[in-house]
Amino acid sequence: MATFIPARVGALGARSIHIKRALNRLDDAYVVRTPLRPDGWAPDFFIQHPVQGWLAIAVSETPYDALAGGQLFDDEGRAAFDALLSQMAALQGPGKLVVLWQCNTEEVRRVAARMGAQCGIRLVSKAEFLETGDTLAPRLATPITEETEQALMERYFAEAEIAAICTTRRHFNRDNSATLQRYFLDVQQESAAKLDLALPQEQAAISRDVAVRLVNGVAGSGKTLIALSRALLLAEMYPAQRILMLIHNAPVVADIHAKLRRTRGRLPDNLEINTFSAWVHRQWRNVHQRYPRMPSNTRMVEELIHHFRGLYPDLKLPVQRLREELDFINESLITGEAQYANASRSGRGFALRPSERSAVWSLFGAVTSSLQAQGLSLWSALPLEICLAEERQRLEQYHHVLLDEAQFCAPSWFHTVRLAMHPGSSLFLCADPNQGFTKNRLSWKSVGLDVAGRTRKLRKSYRTTQANLAAASVVLARHTQGDPEDFLVPDLDGMEPGVKPALVYTDSPQDAVDRLVNELSACVQGNRFTLADVLVIYGEQVQKTLLYRRLCQRFGTGRVWWLNKDDQRKAPPGGVQRTHVRLANLDTATGLEAGVVFLIGVEKLLAVDRLPAPDREENARKLYMAMTRAGARLIVISSEPVPEAIREAFTVHSPSG
Numbered sequence: 001m002a003t004f005i006p007a008r009v010g011a012l013g014a015r016s017i018h019i020k021r022a023l024n025r026l027d028d029a030y031v032v033r034t035p036l037r038p039d040g041w042a043p044d045f046f047i048q049h050p051v052q053g054w055l056a057i058a059v060s061e062t063p064y065d066a067l068a069g070g071q072l073f074d075d076e077g078r079a080a081f082d083a084l085l086s087q088m089a090a091l092q093g094p095g096k097l098v099v100l101w102q103c104n105t106e107e108v109r110r111v112a113a114r115m116g117a118q119c120g121i122r123l124v125s126k127a128e129f130l131e132t133g134d135t136l137a138p139r140l141a142t143p144i145t146e147e148t149e150q151a152l153m154e155r156y157f158a159e160a161e162i163a164a165i166c167t168t169r170r171h172f173n174r175d176n177s178a179t180l181q182r183y184f185l186d187v188q189q190e191s192a193a194k195l196d197l198a199l200p201q202e203q204a205a206i207s208r209d210v211a212v213r214l215v216n217g218v219a220g221s222g223k224t225l226i227a228l229s230r231a232l233l234l235a236e237m238y239p240a241q242r243i244l245m246l247i248h249n250a251p252v253v254a255d256i257h258a259k260l261r262r263t264r265g266r267l268p269d270n271l272e273i274n275t276f277s278a279w280v281h282r283q284w285r286n287v288h289q290r291y292p293r294m295p296s297n298t299r300m301v302e303e304l305i306h307h308f309r310g311l312y313p314d315l316k317l318p319v320q321r322l323r324e325e326l327d328f329i330n331e332s333l334i335t336g337e338a339q340y341a342n343a344s345r346s347g348r349g350f351a352l353r354p355s356e357r358s359a360v361w362s363l364f365g366a367v368t369s370s371l372q373a374q375g376l377s378l379w380s381a382l383p384l385e386i387c388l389a390e391e392r393q394r395l396e397q398y399h400h401v402l403l404d405e406a407q408f409c410a411p412s413w414f415h416t417v418r419l420a421m422h423p424g425s426s427l428f429l430c431a432d433p434n435q436g437f438t439k440n441r442l443s444w445k446s447v448g449l450d451v452a453g454r455t456r457k458l459r460k461s462y463r464t465t466q467a468n469l470a471a472a473s474v475v476l477a478r479h480t481q482g483d484p485e486d487f488l489v490p491d492l493d494g495m496e497p498g499v500k501p502a503l504v505y506t507d508s509p510q511d512a513v514d515r516l517v518n519e520l521s522a523c524v525q526g527n528r529f530t531l532a533d534v535l536v537i538y539g540e541q542v543q544k545t546l547l548y549r550r551l552c553q554r555f556g557t558g559r560v561w562w563l564n565k566d567d568q569r570k571a572p573p574g575g576v577q578r579t580h581v582r583l584a585n586l587d588t589a590t591g592l593e594a595g596v597v598f599l600i601g602v603e604k605l606l607a608v609d610r611l612p613a614p615d616r617e618e619n620a621r622k623l624y625m626a627m628t629r630a631g632a633r634l635i636v637i638s639s640e641p642v643p644e645a646i647r648e649a650f651t652v653h654s655p656s657g
């Protein structure tokens with residue numbers, strides 16, 4: 001069956017159903033695409049095939065009377081028809097078909113006979129089109145060059161274009177000819193981005209429910225790009241509506257803002273792209289009409305836990321695990337002991353006996369009360385405190401919300417977002433189950449989202465090479481035991497083969513920093529990569545300030561964008577027009593990408609085999625996420641031996657290089 005982008009064929013009202021029925025019989029390789037925001041005149045829709053080519057189709061409402069003869073030459077209908085024909089005639093490239101919706105087949109034959117074979121436009125009646133559209137289209141479609149196809153896409157489907165600076169794919173383009181490679185969403189991606197763009201008005205009015213769509217895709221399959229393209233499209237199509245795109249990760253939001261400013265100048269006024277935490281902080285202020293106050297760092301919370309845990313000698317868990325469990329209670333919207341006793345903790349990685357749960361609940365109460373006495377809340381409590389507030393009507397409301405990286409969202413986040421949505425609005429989720437599946441292996445259903453039959457899967461990665469993705473997948477497959485249902489097998493077919501990622505050994509963590517700076521220098525000395533193509537991801541086993549200093553010494557302070565540095569969180573030093581090498585903490589690297597990625601200080605992750613079971617899976621997913629940030633090249637630097645199971649996925653380089 002052909003793919004329809006969007007699902008409804010154009011602005012053709014009820015006729016769309018008939019047309020769709022006729023064209024449904026086309027095989028899978030056909031795409032029926034309707035321009036959504038034509039800048040000026042456009043055919044009603046196009047039919048596109050990789051071999052047969054393109055066919056432009058316009059539907060004319062002019063009745064036969066207006067076309068029948070010279071006596072009605074000045075008739076308005078006739079003038080409209082003539083204008084339509086000359087617009088079609090001016091179209092460069094595709095085959096052309098005009099359907100005379102108001103004429104029968106004999107009438108069309110007469111009009112066509114009078115016109116002669118004018119401008120290569122074929123005329124058919126409604127009846128003929130509905131009966132034979134699926135055989136007519138392949139015959140009339142005309143093969144066109146890549147340039148012509150790109151020109152058609154640019155003119156009629158500009159929203160599907162991807163700016164070259166926004167794609168790591170440009171590194172795979174070895175064609176040095178004068179033609180500039182341009183990039184567009186592929187058919188699956190574009191179709192996902194344009195799902196249910198226009199809720200029928202009547203449905204929106206009666207539905208109090210939110211229409212949910214989920215895109216599940218492997219790393220680099222274009223989920224962020226799809227969400228962004230959809231958000232921009234919605235913002236332009238519905239200027240009076242508010243659109244919100246939320247992303248888990250601050251550096252990704254900063255990166256998107258920087259790229260959009262470079263490619264578009266500014267965001268539409270009705271579109272907000274934000275991190276969940278910044279957004280929830282603002283919504284909390286709206287609801288409570290004051291600023292929330294949180295502990296200044298996790299150490300303060302852990303000290304409190306340490307202080308109170310003495311009351312519960314049976315509780316043997318490390319403090320960090322206990323802190324995560326308190327967050328889990330908040331994020332699961334748990335408000336009573338019985339609820340906690342019965343809550344599913346599957347996927348938490350460690351079990352708790354009933355007596356331990358009871359102790360954790362008491363600990364939760366003690367820590368929360370102590371914080372409250374100081375006017376403080378845990379960060380994880382902000383969404384819960386919004387959900388429980390009576391003044392929820394003060395929440396800013398949205399018509400469309402897009403949640404990227406939804407695999408990292410907690411139930412309380414989904415709930416808060418739902419509270420901020422108008423009735424009948426739309427929620428668009430993007431997730432990669434391989435990178436972690438919601439905070440504790442939740443099903444979408446358990447957070448009130450019915451995605452059955454409303455999910456698209458994307459298995460093709462555009463970001464990276466077969467070699468990188470295969471290596472990352474080996475790491476993941478060996479160390480995770482998650483439900484195979486959750487594992488999305490990537491489709492490596494047609495991907496750039498690439499070279500195996502490099503594993504560089506050094507004698508010490510200090511040497512690792514020096515080696516990284518040297519390798520990075522060498523990498524940007526050829527013409528293939530610039531500093532802007534490089535991302536350095538660091539884990540716990542490296543001195544981050546030393547790393548930053550060395551990078552600044554070698555490349556200049558204004559050329560290093562440390563995405564986690566307080567004064568650089570929103571924008572790079574010197575502004576977005578400059579090129580910078582980016583430096584990001586592993587925990588905030590989700591969603592980031594670059595042509596060349598260096599991983600340093602991740603020895604703990606690489607030793608994933610040696611970790612206890614609860615940590616193994618989490619670390620394997622982190623390593624998978626980090627490895628799949630790379631486009632063309634991935635270089636991992638380690639000052640400790642790496643287990644063989646992981647080493648095999650790399651080309652190993654000795655300390656001397």
Ligand SMILES: Nc1ncnc2c1ncn2[C@@H]1O[C@H](COP(=O)(O)OP(=O)(O)OP(=O)(O)O)[C@@H](O)[C@H]1O
Binds near residue numbers: 463591592
């Ligand atoms: N059709 C395409 N043509 C060219 N480049 C593409 C295409 N689709 C995606 N890309 C590029 O591939 C890279 C990955 O896209 P994106 O970040 O949207 O993927 P993702 O699924 O969100 O990845 P992740 O979940 O791993 O963060 C980006 O550089 C993007 O511009």
